[in-house]
Amino acid sequence: MLLDSFILGVVGAAAAQIFTWLLTFCNFLFLETIAQYQPIGLPNEGGSSVEHIGAYGLWLIPVVTTLGGLISGLIIFRWAPEAEGHGTDTVVAAFHKNAGIIRTRVPFVKMLASAITIGSGGSAGREGPTALITSGFGSIYGRLTNRSEKEQRMLILIGMSAGLAAIFRSPVGSAIFAVEVLYSSIEFEAGALIYALLSSVIAYAINGAFVGWRPLFNLPEHIEVLHFSLYGLFIILGIICGLVSAFMPTFFYETRNYFAKIPIPNYYKPAIGGLAVGLIALVMPQVLGGGYGWLQLAINGQMVL
Incomplete structure (x- = not known):
């Protein structure tokens, strides 16, 4: 499995980079060209730290978000509804119910x-798509x-960790995520951890x-040591964030069930979601x-809520 980890590390890096290029192109086509809106981006990925709004203001944004949702829905439900x-969710289902097989x-x-x-x-991030894309390549590999069912399951985790490490530049965190996201309780797939870590590093x-x-x-070069009294606020913030993170999945799945x-x-439903996001x-x-550019502004202390 060591050689497999190396190979899937290479494949995961390539797949993640191609996905990033495609995403950048679609952003340029839909938002910057059609809507004439340049969103805040990450400086470390060549993004702009300045928002640019064209002659039509923001009024074309609902058009492109709806169009993007419609095209995406047609592609998904025509060729791969899963x-x-x-x-x-698809990766977890493949691991537990489908012997590690992803079409x-x-x-x-x-x-x-x-x-x-x-x-x-x-309004979506890269982590979920990257996880499915690169675990899918692990399944194909x-x-x-001609691997056994046990190895097939491990390979989708190895592929997933590689893709996440490439796109988020966090190999250790990606490996741990890949082996623990499979379970709702405090468990993880220990047998795959070393191989997932190797593919992530590659x-x-x-x-x-x-x-x-x-x-x-980018993080500030000098972070001030805050007064001890503020640490109580950090505890409160942690509790609030924990409650929000517990609420969000419930809200997400209830919304999905409603739709x-x-x-x-x-294939029309993503267009409805796109219209709502655009409005x-x-x-x-x-x-x-993904909102990563705005998050960078918040880290810099330049974003006012």
């Missing part, structure tokens, strides 16, 4: 559809090399050699895309 959603077309469909969704302003090294070693976010009951073809963006453009 690729809908954020992606990690060959799924990573390709997910890569294209997610790039269009996020690039057109859809396992079938090509992918991170390859990505760094080609695009640089800078982290995703599932709407009596219209499934919200008229007053709060921070909801567009």
